[in-house]
């Protein structure tokens with residue numbers, strides 16, 4: 207697609223959303239960078255203008271439908287806003303945490319998308335870009351809550367791809383690996399500490415893995431944003447993309463293996 211018309215990004219206050227908003231503006235889109243607290247967007251319009259881009263900041267909380275409005279001329283929606291909580295064995299994870307995460311990562315995304323579809327249709331088509339996670343490809347212990355929410359995003363993306371394709375609206379799913387943002391830094395810094403003793407060896411393995419393996423693969427957010435916008439404008443591209451070396455490699459391995467081969471390899475890498 208040509209980089210023209212309006213692009214809306216959710217969760218653009220920081221991290222991947224902020225970087226994608228700036229990259230979309232630099233490429234020529236008229237960007238609406240949405241966020242819960244617009245004070246977090248101070249300076250963002252000026253930063254975009256420095257690369258010749260146009261960007262405005264608007265309030266939008268994906269869990270508060272009254273804040274969700276879509277501009278006319280909408281060509282691109284990036285569903286980026288996301289939440290992760292501390293990771294625990296499923297039996298120790300309060301149901302309330304599941305509800306919090308699904309409220310943002312799934313129901314919020316659904317409500318924003320429901321409202322964007324008529325606007326995209328009104329513009330003659332466009333792109334819905336959903337940010338899930340490469341973690342859904344791997345049987346990562348203690349991440350069931352987050353991974354389940356992102357697997358829901360993935361399934362939603364598949365159904366939407368079929369529903370919206372005939373209307374000229376392309377659906378793209380981005381499955382990031384470790385991108386250098388607050389979310390990843392928090393995840394890397396926090397230790398998995400199950401209360402139930404039987405989980406402790408696996409938790410120790412996972413904690414060591416964060417320090418030893420993941421840390422060396424963390425990818426700069428601006429580079430990830432470049433790959434995400436490449437995927438958005440690639441008319442003939444596939445539905446799923448990584449946006450860093452780890453996720454791109456995982457996606458390639460997943461595409462070229464059987465389910466069982468892939469799962470066995472992943473379990474081995476987790477020490478299983």
Ligand SMILES: NC(=O)c1ccc[n+]([C@@H]2O[C@H](COP(=O)([O-])OP(=O)(O)OC[C@H]3O[C@@H](n4cnc5c(N)ncnc54)[C@H](OP(=O)(O)O)[C@@H]3O)[C@@H](O)[C@H]2O)c1
Nearest residue numbers: 217219221222242267268287288339382384385387388389
């Ligand atoms: N970084 C990674 O390694 C990684 C890997 C896989 C997937 N992802 C996914 O990539 C996306 C962006 O993550 P990130 O790493 O940039 O995380 P981040 O730095 O923690 O930023 C999260 C963004 O989501 C926003 N948000 C949270 N709840 C919201 C709500 N109710 N309404 C609107 N915005 C809300 C936050 O806004 P506030 O500033 O107001 O809190 C913030 O802008 C997420 O969907 C995440 O799950 C990230």
